[in-house]
Amino acid sequence: MNATRGWTPPQAFWAYLEAARQRINERAPDADAFASELNMMLNRASDTIVRDFESAALRDYDLSWSQYRVLHCLWLAGPLEQREVVEVTGMSRALVSSTVKLLTRKQLVTSTCAAHDGRVRQLSLTEVGEETIGRAYRAQNAREVWWVDTLTPAERGILLILLRKLTRGKADS
Amino acid sequence: MNATRGWTPPQAFWAYLEAARQRINERAPDADAFASELNMMLNRASDTIVRDFESAALRDYDLSWSQYRVLHCLWLAGPLEQREVVEVTGMSRALVSSTVKLLTRKQLVTSTCAAHDGRVRQLSLTEVGEETIGRAYRAQNAREVWWVDTLTPAERGILLILLRKLTRGKADS
DNA sequence: GGTTTATAGTCAAGTTTTTGACTAATGATC
DNA sequence: GATCATTAGTCAAAAACTTGACTATAAACC
Numbered sequence: 001m002n003a004t005r006g007w008t009p010p011q012a013f014w015a016y017l018e019a020a021r022q023r024i025n026e027r028a029p030d031a032d033a034f035a036s037e038l039n040m041m042l043n044r045a046s047d048t049i050v051r052d053f054e055s056a057a058l059r060d061y062d063l064s065w066s067q068y069r070v071l072h073c074l075w076l077a078g079p080l081e082q083r084e085v086v087e088v089t090g091m092s093r094a095l096v097s098s099t100v101k102l103l104t105r106k107q108l109v110t111s112t113c114a115a116h117d118g119r120v121r122q123l124s125l126t127e128v129g130e131e132t133i134g135r136a137y138r139a140q141n142a143r144e145v146w147w148v149d150t151l152t153p154a155e156r157g158i159l160l161i162l163l164r165k166l167t168r169g170k171a172d173s
Numbered sequence: 174m175n176a177t178r179g180w181t182p183p184q185a186f187w188a189y190l191e192a193a194r195q196r197i198n199e200r201a202p203d204a205d206a207f208a209s210e211l212n213m214m215l216n217r218a219s220d221t222i223v224r225d226f227e228s229a230a231l232r233d234y235d236l237s238w239s240q241y242r243v244l245h246c247l248w249l250a251g252p253l254e255q256r257e258v259v260e261v262t263g264m265s266r267a268l269v270s271s272t273v274k275l276l277t278r279k280q281l282v283t284s285t286c287a288a289h290d291g292r293v294r295q296l297s298l299t300e301v302g303e304e305t306i307g308r309a310y311r312a313q314n315a316r317e318v319w320w321v322d323t324l325t326p327a328e329r330g331i332l333l334i335l336l337r338k339l340t341r342g343k344a345d346s
Numbered sequence: 347g348g349t350t351t352a353t354a355g356t357c358a359a360g361t362t363t364t365t366g367a368c369t370a371a372t373g374a375t376c
Numbered sequence: 377g378a379t380c381a382t383t384a385g386t387c388a389a390a391a392a393c394t395t396g397a398c399t400a401t402a403a404a405c406c
Contacts, residue, residue, distance in 0.1 A: 012260040014341075016250055023249045028310060035317040038329055039222065041336045044263055046219030048340060049212065064392070076196045077189055083354060087185040090217055095393060097356060119354040119401045137201060144208040150342025155335055156211055162324065162332045163214040167221060168187075169323025237362070256384060268363060270386060292371045292384040351404075356397105363392070373382075 013044070049147055057139040061132060066091060066099045068140070071108060071125065071133040079124040081114060108132055186217070222320055230312040234305055239264060239272045241313070244281060244298065244306040252297040254287060281305055 017037060024033035050065060058068050069089045074080055077088065086096050100123060103109040108129035114120040125133065148156055190210060197206035223238060231241050242262045247253055250261065259269050273296060276282040281302035287293040298306065321329055 010260040012257060013263065016246065016261045020249045027248070028307070028314070031311065031314040032318045032321075034329065034333075035321045036314060038321055038333050038336075039317050041333055041340075042215075042219050043223060045336050045340050046215050047263060050216060066392075073189065075200070076193045081354090084185060086354095087183040088189045090186065090220060092394070093355070094357085094395080097354095098393085101356090117354085117402070121355070134201070138204065141201070141204040141209060144212050145205045147339065148205075148208045148211055150338060151335065155338070156207065158331065159335045159339070160207075160211050160214055162328055162335070163211075163218050165323060165328070166320065166332070167214075167218050239362080254384090259384090265364070266385065267365080267387085270384095271363085274386090290372070290384085294385075347406105349404100349406085351402100353402075354400085356399080358397090359395085361392100361394075363390105365390080366388100368387075369385085371382105371384080373380100375380080376378090 017041070052147070053140055053143055057143050058136060060139065061136040063132075063136055064099075066095060067103060068133075068136060070096065070099050070103060071129060072137065074109065074123060074125050075130065075133045075137070079122060082111070082121040082123055085123060103129070190214070225320070226313055226316055230316050231309060233312065234309040236305075236309055237272075239268060240276060241306075241309060243269065243272050243276060244302060245310065247282065247296060247298050248303065248306045248310070252295060255284070255294040255296055258296060276302070 017040065020040075021033045021037055024031055024036060053068075054065055058065065063071070066089075069091065070085055073085055073088045077084075080088070082096060082100065083093075085091075085100075086093050089096070091099070100109060100111055100121075104111055107126055109123055110126055111121045111123050114122045151159065190213065193213075194206045194210055197204055197209060226241075227238055231238065236244070239262075242264065243258055246258060246261050250257075253261070255269060255273065256266075258264075258273075259266050262269070264272070273282060273284055273294075277284055280299055282296055283299055284294045284296050287295045324332065
């Protein structure tokens with residue numbers, strides 16, 4: 001169905017998208033078909049890319065997507081409190097908790113009680129953890145570059161701005 | 174931390190994104206930090222929105238995201254073969270299989286053997302299924318509209334084009 | 347200083363999703 | 377028309393993730 005590398009959504013997907021727009025207008029004329037299409041496209045893009053990351057880059061390092069996310073933010077933002085990892089990654093408290101437990105067992109992360117507050121846990125990378133995420137990131141980045149290279153630099157910039165605006169616009173009013 | 178409706182990524186996330194760009198340049202100067210940022214943003218947007226859909230719209234109809242996707246495509250593209258559902262939704266064969274089993278148990282979908290090929294299963298919505306997805310879609314669409322409304326119509330158009338280009342560009346060469 | 351409230355994290359149970367091995371029907375080849 | 381390869385689907389085990397209830401510490405208030 002598809003090559004080991006190169007990937008494209010099946011023809012059927014594009015045809016479906018096309019058809020959907022029209023069918024929505026018939027079956028739910030009051031709805032905003034365009035908004036639906038945008039969302040389908042957004043989810044599809046994100047899903048596809050993450051799945052590719054997992055199989056093409058992260059698999060070799062035995063990291064799941066959440067494990068990668070946690071390591072990645074510890075790598076880039078230095079030692080962090082666990083609650084900060086929750087905020088930064090957008091993962092749920094419980095998921096971070098269990099992911100950290102796993103990473104600790106794997107000796108990639110250490111978790112100690114914070115001095116200033118008995119509730120919070122301070123997380124850091126071990127040396128092996130540092131090593132691992134460093135190499136995994138490079139593999140991952142190669143994939144990221146591969147994905148993005150069909151867009152011109154200008155287009156990439158615009159895409160980033162629009163995605164930012166999409167999520168940031170939702171002020172809590 | 175956040176209101177029941179309105180939502181915004183925590184301050185920490187934006188700060189992190191900012192910091193990440195610089196730190197990547199220090200720690201992996203050969204990497205493309207911009208590609209990483211784009212991907213983080215894409216995943217974050219998609220995740221957040223899907224999570225909102227699940228909790229704000231689909232919960233009331235007792236539908237998981239995959240159940241919704243299957244019903245949705247049957248609704249819009251008429252009766253489909255199971256393998257077509259796989260292509261159209263981008264879900265794995267196994268996941269479609271088990272989701273269909275569930276939807277069948279819930280009496281929302283019927284699955285029969287196709288006449289022309291003993292391997293394939295023909296899926297259709299039951300009357301209740303049709304009813305359910307119709308109502309669920311309206312709830313979902315209201316959310317979709319809410320999300321998208323911070324973008325101008327022109328911006329929405331551009332975003333769609335860029336997302337298309339991002340995934341479609343990956344021809345299997 | 348005792349009570350209430352909020353925050354950080356954990357845990358167990360359930361659900362969802364992936365993985366890989368399997369069955370069965372079809373198509374291709376000789 | 378036997379053999380081999382493909383395709384569609386299923387299944388069971390494992391992994392990933394969510395949910396909601398729970399513990400413990402800290403902060404706020406009186």
